Amino acid sequence: MLWVFGDSFAGSHCRLDDESRREKEYPYLEYTWQYLLAQKYKQDFKIKGLGGACNEDAFKIITKYLHLIKPGDIVLTILSSPNRQLEVTEDKHSFSGGLQHYSSILYNEPPPEVHPLVTSHLGNRGVDEDTEACRIMRMYKYNITPKVRDAWLYWTLDYWQSFVNYFTSIGVRCVGSGFGALSGDVHYDDWMTLHESYSCDCKHFTREGHKYNFIVLDHALQNNLNYIDLKYILQNYPKDKLPALKTP
């Protein structure tokens, strides 16, 4: 089985449900990087990405499926921005998929009705700047500095390494990719997104973007890499196979 965890770049967001995209990209499933990798490595695939997820969401979903991941499987985790953090959503969660979708993927059993969902804050709208800073830094006295971001990034990669160590020990190949929101805005402009190609408001991959993401992740699997990000790709990937990337 090829397992895919992470944020919307891992999930089905804007791939199967968006009618405008369907017209532009049809047929869509056969051109996704998930499908291409599953074909190449002769695996079925399960997509457990969550639109808007923070990395704690993604890791929680991995723990939920830990007992089903077997030797010979492949695990790909599309890590998200460290600026996304868990938050109690009360009744204000309005991101795509709705409460039921989030509840079912994050928990084995839905939380009690009296409990608001706790997930990435991304779906919550209309907050003031102080709260936004407080979410990320757990304090708002300090500005969001590269150090704060690096601290969360270090935490994220250290946590991911836990799973790398475990999966490797049981014969599961795995790659964590900074190709979700973790790479910042750079890949949005240059990685064949719908936004770039069709000037629509969706920043997820086009068919061409899926193809390149397939090449990148395939390269990582072939070379036993457990983590790749934009910096690595810019420095190491075969130039003739990838589009030019704009550096930050």
Added chain:
Amino acid sequence: MVEANTFWFFGCSMTSGHGLNWEWLGDNYQERKKSKELWQQIGDGYENTIFPKLLADHFGMGYKNYAVSGQSNQTILVQLSNCLHLMNEGDRVWVNSTWPMRFPIPHPELDRLVETMVPMWMNNDGSLDYQDELIPPIWGEDRNEVIKLFIQKVAGANSQPLQRVYKTALYDITLHLNKIGIKSFLWDATERAHHYQGIKHWKPGIEDAHPSPKGHKNIFNDVLKEFI
């Protein structure tokens, strides 16, 4: 010669043996403990009375205790995950989930997170209160305002949903470990700790609720029932 299996422990002060055992302070703990008021009040001689050591000894297993006083559920979860690849069939794992209002936060000058505790409760009138003196200075001079904002807008005044997030993740891992022959047990300190004799009952005058040697012994006896 067959290598002995290991009994792994993860959690907060309830499992670190706070007050009786100071190994959780890490390197040079023998010196570092001397600055702790609780050590000055209790002293040495109780290191081996804590339930994790009693359990490891009882089963004749190796002992690895990663519990640290004041640790958050978020960090307990990461530490448990960090050790998964080192565990072997026949090992045993104890995980204690802790109070939810503890958060690692980014250090303003270092590229890492630091653990902080926010002892918080809600009054009958719905207002929030917390033990100001226990909140570390890293939260800043305006910490009361910041913490109130964080609790109300981010963590939620009712901390149970946040607690549930981490407990279910910890539970999923312990279930998985049980399936692969590593007997594991999740124990929620927030629900269980008050059942056991505290240091304050053992030594009147010391205001500390962590388990006394008798409290540890009783936890040990209760846990044995679950592990047999």
